Amino acid sequence: MSISRWDPFGDIVSLREAMNNLLEESFVRPRPGQGETAAGLALDVRETADAFVVTASVPGVDPADVDITVLGDTLQIRGERREERSDESDQEGRWLVRERRFGAFQRAVSLPTAVKADAANAEFKDGVLTVTLPKADQAKPRTIPVRTSSGQSRAQEIEVSGGPDQSGSA
Numbered sequence: 001m002s003i004s005r006w007d008p009f010g011d012i013v014s015l016r017e018a019m020n021n022l023l024e025e026s027f028v029r030p031r032p033g034q035g036e037t038a039a040g041l042a043l044d045v046r047e048t049a050d051a052f053v054v055t056a057s058v059p060g061v062d063p064a065d066v067d068i069t070v071l072g073d074t075l076q077i078r079g080e081r082r083e084e085r086s087d088e089s090d091q092e093g094r095w096l097v098r099e100r101r102f103g104a105f106q107r108a109v110s111l112p113t114a115v116k117a118d119a120a121n122a123e124f125k126d127g128v129l130t131v132t133l134p135k136a137d138q139a140k141p142r143t144i145p146v147r148t149s150s151g152q153s154r155a156q157e158i159e160v161s162g163g164p165d166q167s168g169s170a
Helices: 008-028
Strands: 043-047 051-057 066-071 074-081 103-110 121-125 128-134 142-147 153-158
Touching: 043 103, 051 074, 066 128, 074 128
Parallel strands: none
Antiparallel strands: 043 051, 051 128, 066 074, 074 103, 121 128, 142 153
């Protein structure tokens, strides 16, 4: 039996590593089998001159199981990924790896401006959901003519931020 000196700093470093691992596993990485997290539904949001285009990857989800709602400037996508089940008599063996996630998912995203919810369009193709949300009229840039003292007018594009309380007329 050998005698070794006790190093208190070695224990502190291992405690710190254990705490880092615990926090990383709890908050950063989603746990398998727990359904989707807020970051689990991958989204792309693109702004064009007239609309916002939101693209979400939802492979293996039936379009009937997806619910899209718009309230003001917030888009919410909810859905459920259903587990494929077969009769117990048909299954033989045991699972070696099971990483596919099943269950309910939800994601809300706030858009920079208000949208026309009644004119929104959603398309589902090859596991990709594309939602097109036209901008509200007060959110679109308008062209306002600028007149000079000689009476000539020259059109210049000026962004006007119109809120819901402004009429939007020049």
